[in-house]
Amino acid sequence: MRLHVGCAMWTHAPWQGRFLPHPLPPGERLRAYATWCDAVEGNTTFYATPARSTVESWARQTGPDFRFVVKLPKTITHERRLADADEELRSFLEAVEPLGPRAHALWIQLPASFTPADVGALAGFLRGLPGSYRYAVEVRHRAFFDDARSAGLLERVLAGAGAEWVPFDTTALFQSPPTSDAERDAWTKKPRVPRRSSALTDRPIVRYLGRDDTARTVEGWRPWVATVAGWLREGRSPTVFVHTPDNADALVLARRFHDEVRAQVPEVEPLPDPMPAEPLTLF
Template identity: 35%
Template sequence: MGGRVLIGTQGWNYAGWVGPFYPEGTRSADMLTRYAEAFPTVEVDSTFYAIPPVNSVLGWAKRSPEGFVFALKLPRDITHERHLRDAEADTELFVERARLLGPKLGPILVQLGPDFAPSELGALRDFIPRLPRDLRFAVEVRQERWMRDDVLPDLLALLSDHGVALALSDGPWLPRETVLDLAAAPTADFHYLRWMGPNRDLTDFSHVQVSRADEVDEWLAALTKLDALGIDVYGYVNNHFEGHSPATARELQRRLGIRPVDPREIGEQISLF
């Protein structure tokens, strides 16, 4: 494809991945290092729950190789509790911490809650212009009303004016057909994709339990069309999409012509000593 295509998962610290993905005996503290041997990027879920401490951010940078990319989620206190209002100080602090990643910092996701309705577009209009233009941001909406003909153009115009991506998610909130159509009209110089899935009852993340091959085919067709646009693509798979996100991410890589890393190759350099 014309731009970079970076495929990874949402999070890396899952006990169920030890054995099927991580080598047996992998400690939690070593999971990020092992993960980064297989994928070039990860979406950090923990930042959704709190602004990360300085030592945590520096630790992520230290335990990952050059060229690795972290996507961070804006804390829910800002997006879900305050609905982007009166959040300037905390947003600035979050961005300050995020910058500690240096060149490893990728997009920052503004995941709006399911109760953030089009009637609150004004809050988004106030919030987005305050974001630093030298960083990449993506906004995710979770109400189908945002896709209405009398709402969507205003949302897309706002994002486009500020170079912010509309996060495209395969989940229960928006019709897949609508999301795939939006892939052809990016509002930024990159796309931010999230494969979430409807299976929120899955708790065993050690293996694929639900095949979503048809959905993957639809996404691959959309991604192929993006080639002519020459924009970067960041894509993150949730465990709930098929049950074991590393396997889904590797399949996406393979179908996109990116050589996936076999789990048996992870940690090989350590096993030699």
């Protein structure tokens, strides 16, 4: 029984020398992160398809049970809006192939302008994807959350393709006004949609955004602890990504979330012991 947890990135300046050794060469940073968490969001691929050699380095630094949820490039999802993107998709799939089983899901994040009227395009795109990967879709238009018919339409399309609906839970962030610069920035950029906690597959994926205050972050994820524990008891294998506006403590918070779920479901496998930030000495 596995619960995977992770963050939005594997390298972050506030972690260096505090949680992770510093300095570390680029080819060792993911390896160090993987001693803290066993999953990561592949956000960088949204901006550009990586070189295959880069992805081979990611694979070398992680074990086969590590999970990447890798975002499709914005040229496919936002610029071409899932149409006439065969060449871009082919290049992306060739680049990420070295991940092998680590590619837990290919993540199709759609813009807020993608409405229920566009679901037909998503259905056609999903039908054309290779069956060798799992797929996860994130939508941001309010109608998918406020209108039951729109939500049902999307669920039917996703279920037909065996794809998951990825919720991005920002309710804790928007519960009260921002209190830090990072929170103020997040208020202008993050989607303001209701919490959604239904799983469509045996491998649900959750993105949770808390606050820069740890207590408020932990309070905001309480419903997810119960939901994820329930999924595990049902035999599902969830992956949860913990964000905060500044992400300064995201590594520790992801492990804390794992611990809280494991307290309710003791059969869950523990995370590995994290690599120390300071070299071990004999004295």
